[in-house]
Amino acid sequence: MILEALIQQFRQRFNYEKRAEVCLWFDEAREFHRLLPAIEAHMANLNDPAMRLFAYDPSENRGQIWLRRMHYEHRVSLSEEEREKQRYLFYFPLSEERWNQPDEEGRNHLGFLQEYRYTAVTWRINGKKPTLFSFLRLIGVHLPNVPAQQRKLFDGGNDSLLAKYTARFDDRPAEFWKVPLTPELAQERLLGNLPSMVLRLAVNPDTVWSDLEANGLIDDFLNAVTEKYGFTTDAESPVIWLTGFVEMLGLSEAFLNYGEPEDFPFLSRLPLPAKREAQGALLRQWLRDAEALPAWDQWVAQVEKNINLSGWAKTRKGAAYGFPHLVELRWNQFIGQLDSVAYKKSDVQQFVVEEGSRIKSETEYAKASFGQRERWDLLSAVCGFVAAVERGAIEVEKAASAKDAAQVYVRFAESIDRAYWRIKAEAMDRGVNSVCDIADRSYADYANALNQRFFEYYSMDADQKIDSIPEVTAFVDAQVWKVNGKRAVIIVDGFRYDCAMDLRARLNAGDVTVTPVRAVLPTRTAMGMSALLPLSLQPDALEVKSGDLHPKRGSLDLAVRENRLKLLREFGADIFEIDELAAMEKPPNPKTNLLVVFGHETLDGMGHLNSLLLIRHMAEEVERLARVIRKLHSLGVPEVHVVTDHGFVLIPENFLPQEVNCEKDWCVLKKERFALVPTKVEIPLTTKIFPWDKSMHVAIPPGLAFFKAEKAFSHGGASLQELIIPHVVSRVALKTLPLSIGVELPAYQLNRAVAKVTLRTKFPGGASGQMDLFAEASRTLLISVKRKLTGEDVLPGNKMKEVSVKASDVGKTVSLFFDSKHRFLAGEQLLLKIQDRDSGEEFPAGGITLTIERDL
Numbered sequence: 001m002i003l004e005a006l007i008q009q010f011r012q013r014f015n016y017e018k019r020a021e022v023c024l025w026f027d028e029a030r031e032f033h034r035l036l037p038a039i040e041a042h043m044a045n046l047n048d049p050a051m052r053l054f055a056y057d058p059s060e061n062r063g064q065i066w067l068r069r070m071h072y073e074h075r076v077s078l079s080e081e082e083r084e085k086q087r088y089l090f091y092f093p094l095s096e097e098r099w100n101q102p103d104e105e106g107r108n109h110l111g112f113l114q115e116y117r118y119t120a121v122t123w124r125i126n127g128k129k130p131t132l133f134s135f136l137r138l139i140g141v142h143l144p145n146v147p148a149q150q151r152k153l154f155d156g157g158n159d160s161l162l163a164k165y166t167a168r169f170d171d172r173p174a175e176f177w178k179v180p181l182t183p184e185l186a187q188e189r190l191l192g193n194l195p196s197m198v199l200r201l202a203v204n205p206d207t208v209w210s211d212l213e214a215n216g217l218i219d220d221f222l223n224a225v226t227e228k229y230g231f232t233t234d235a236e237s238p239v240i241w242l243t244g245f246v247e248m249l250g251l252s253e254a255f256l257n258y259g260e261p262e263d264f265p266f267l268s269r270l271p272l273p274a275k276r277e278a279q280g281a282l283l284r285q286w287l288r289d290a291e292a293l294p295a296w297d298q299w300v301a302q303v304e305k306n307i308n309l310s311g312w313a314k315t316r317k318g319a320a321y322g323f324p325h326l327v328e329l330r331w332n333q334f335i336g337q338l339d340s341v342a343y344k345k346s347d348v349q350q351f352v353v354e355e356g357s358r359i360k361s362e363t364e365y366a367k368a369s370f371g372q373r374e375r376w377d378l379l380s381a382v383c384g385f386v387a388a389v390e391r392g393a394i395e396v397e398k399a400a401s402a403k404d405a406a407q408v409y410v411r412f413a414e415s416i417d418r419a420y421w422r423i424k425a426e427a428m429d430r431g432v433n434s435v436c437d438i439a440d441r442s443y444a445d446y447a448n449a450l451n452q453r454f455f456e457y458y459s460m461d462a463d464q465k466i467d468s469i470p471e472v473t474a475f476v477d478a479q480v481w482k483v484n485g486k487r488a489v490i491i492v493d494g495f496r497y498d499c500a501m502d503l504r505a506r507l508n509a510g511d512v513t514v515t516p517v518r519a520v521l522p523t524r525t526a527m528g529m530s531a532l533l534p535l536s537l538q539p540d541a542l543e544v545k546s547g548d549l550h551p552k553r554g555s556l557d558l559a560v561r562e563n564r565l566k567l568l569r570e571f572g573a574d575i576f577e578i579d580e581l582a583a584m585e586k587p588p589n590p591k592t593n594l595l596v597v598f599g600h601e602t603l604d605g606m607g608h609l610n611s612l613l614l615i616r617h618m619a620e621e622v623e624r625l626a627r628v629i630r631k632l633h634s635l636g637v638p639e640v641h642v643v644t645d646h647g648f649v650l651i652p653e654n655f656l657p658q659e660v661n662c663e664k665d666w667c668v669l670k671k672e673r674f675a676l677v678p679t680k681v682e683i684p685l686t687t688k689i690f691p692w693d694k695s696m697h698v699a700i701p702p703g704l705a706f707f708k709a710e711k712a713f714s715h716g717g718a719s720l721q722e723l724i725i726p727h728v729v730s731r732v733a734l735k736t737l738p739l740s741i742g743v744e745l746p747a748y749q750l751n752r753a754v755a756k757v758t759l760r761t762k763f764p765g766g767a768s769g770q771m772d773l774f775a776e777a778s779r780t781l782l783i784s785v786k787r788k789l790t791g792e793d794v795l796p797g798n799k800m801k802e803v804s805v806k807a808s809d810v811g812k813t814v815s816l817f818f819d820s821k822h823r824f825l826a827g828e829q830l831l832l833k834i835q836d837r838d839s840g841e842e843f844p845a846g847g848i849t850l851t852i853e854r855d856l
Helices: 002-016 033-043 064-076 080-085 111-119 132-138 147-154 161-168 174-178 183-191 194-203 205-214 218-229 238-257 273-288 293-303 324-341 345-365 372-398 402-430 433-458 472-481 497-506 525-531 561-571 578-582 602-609 611-634
Strands: 022-026 051-055 087-092 487-492 511-518 541-545 548-553 574-577 594-600 639-644 675-678 686-689 696-700 724-731 740-744 754-762 778-787 801-806 812-817 829-836 848-852
Touching: 002 022, 002 033, 002 051, 002 087, 002 132, 022 111, 033 051, 033 161, 051 064, 064 087, 064 111, 132 147, 132 161, 147 161, 147 183, 161 183, 183 194, 183 218, 194 205, 194 218, 194 238, 194 273, 194 293, 205 218, 205 238, 218 238, 218 273, 238 273, 238 293, 273 293, 293 324, 293 812, 324 345, 324 372, 324 433, 345 372, 345 433, 372 402, 372 433, 402 433, 402 497, 402 611, 402 724, 472 511, 472 525, 472 639, 472 724, 487 611, 497 511, 497 611, 497 724, 525 548, 525 561, 561 574, 561 594, 574 578, 578 594, 578 611, 594 611, 602 611, 611 639, 754 778, 754 801, 754 829, 778 812, 801 812
Parallel strands: 022 087, 051 087, 487 594, 487 639, 574 594
Antiparallel strands: 511 724, 541 548, 639 724, 675 696, 686 696, 740 754, 754 812, 778 801, 778 829, 829 848
């Protein structure tokens, strides 16, 4: 719109003075100067009439003689007919006073062009000298009427907001210009959203600063920041500017959030009160921005070298989140409070009620420093866990049957049982002993009460059933072995129901269901694994030998895993060991509909070895299982089942009930959590019918009690954590083709503690233009950066960065900020590795070497 309207102005001038061949355009303030390249390009396409622009610029050797020569040479190159139609526009970034006299420096007198003064026409708007403001108003642009607003737009001539704005958007249609133009709108459209621009600058200071300078917007940006946030400095480098700006934000937030005290140590560095609300909003946005958070941590680390408010703040109430040292101070204060209440249930509950909202707030905002968020997440999780235990305890009291108690367990398995080991693992890693104590005591109270209530009702009948919870053998036979279609079955040793809930949370693609089923008693591996076999392959006898159980089918000992696998092969399954499957690159035999994967027994083996070790690694093992499921899906298996033999008890030994007497003479076999007793022997213990030998009963201790020395990890008895096991099914719609990933780096030499990576989707076989095949395709990538010499991770928290890439992400840029605790020497090499979370495929294979360019 702008260019056409401007050309139309010159056409009208020539139409008014039909004999004129030249139009003179004086632009004393150089307001139109930025438009000249676009005008020349636009005129080159005009033929009615043809028009040519010559711009006066002595600094480029385009003075008066040049103008005359260019006019003459172009004119004589035309035919007489063309010459009649041709028109010329002379642009002068000068005042019309230059006709009569030179400027203050004695230059630019237009004496050599005097003939044009009389033969040419001069552009006017309503008879007056044209300005960019008057031109835009003439063509219908809505401009402000308030003089102060007008000046904000046009002050500065060539560098004014109006000049830059018009040049930037000169090609926009009329609809674009119908919106009332204010200084604020012009600024936002030129710079983008100001808070977002600040964050972009913080993440990529050199690039963004250079871009602003190249586009002539650096002063506009700095002025906008001054006006909105009250920050001004003479700094000419982005590093110095950002350091000062971050210092101002941090101090301002601390001052406000500690109640604006008169004894604040840095009062002289605070901005005017009117700017503090905008500063607070910017800091909150920054601390919630996932991409910009690492940048805040890096800049504030520089500021904290000279500013520390810990001594001043330790006796005050407040919750500033910008300075990590203040977050650290409050963390230590919270832990001190927790240490003082950890050993009394009522005090813990009161702490959760009184401090829960503050902890939630800390959790939300403590993202500004690497590693801080996880700590506050831990305390937030403790609050949720204690509240869930209270609710669970109420439901336990209401339970009026074994079914009711089982439903309580199932309903609270995620918020109590799963939360317990996740919280304790994190607390052990962070050395927060009070959290471990709270988690242990709360969970033990709940689990003991729940299982005692369950046992009261479960002991009333001789059979093993629990109403509403199906028995595992018949259920798995119907839901797994007898169904049609391609499927895989992963057999896991010792997989508790709450572990399945954790698995479901990790499988965020497709349809995942978890169904509670009942394991057989005793809840031991030989029994539970045999019970998972198809009904037609079930044991028909039991042998007790060498102090252990040996279910038999004919002469085949089903306590031996290879014998169970032999039966499944005869049943028609293809069998794979779990590590064998993990290394598989091609889909298994497409003619086989049933795959069985075995060998995931780490949970059970680790638990028997060391329960604390198990707690630390449960999440890792569940994630390993999730990777196997994803791998099976990627190999073309649409439906994956996970089945298990038994659950387990996981409570610190000092919270377990006392030993229950079970005389050795009564028993054929006596273990910690069960005993086998001949049916004819009457004993003062609860017994259940044994499924594969009518001459035997299973004796079980009440609740979580035991018959002989017990460990924190155990199984074999009739607690809900042992008896109720999960059946997990993961179903996905398979993709047509896999999605490939291309990796681009703007630089392989680093002069800042950050690496940028652009991930581009590529389609196998050059399948460009076939986006429909990949509309749902995606990959989850794990990105790590390690020192080549030592293998030490340098990303925050020593963790890989997880990035999801979809087919539609034609170019996704990721900024990898290094943990500020690391220092690097010039010449040091780092290894950047990008791999598929599920398949392990690397992009590119072997990784990418980065070199540190200067000491960091």
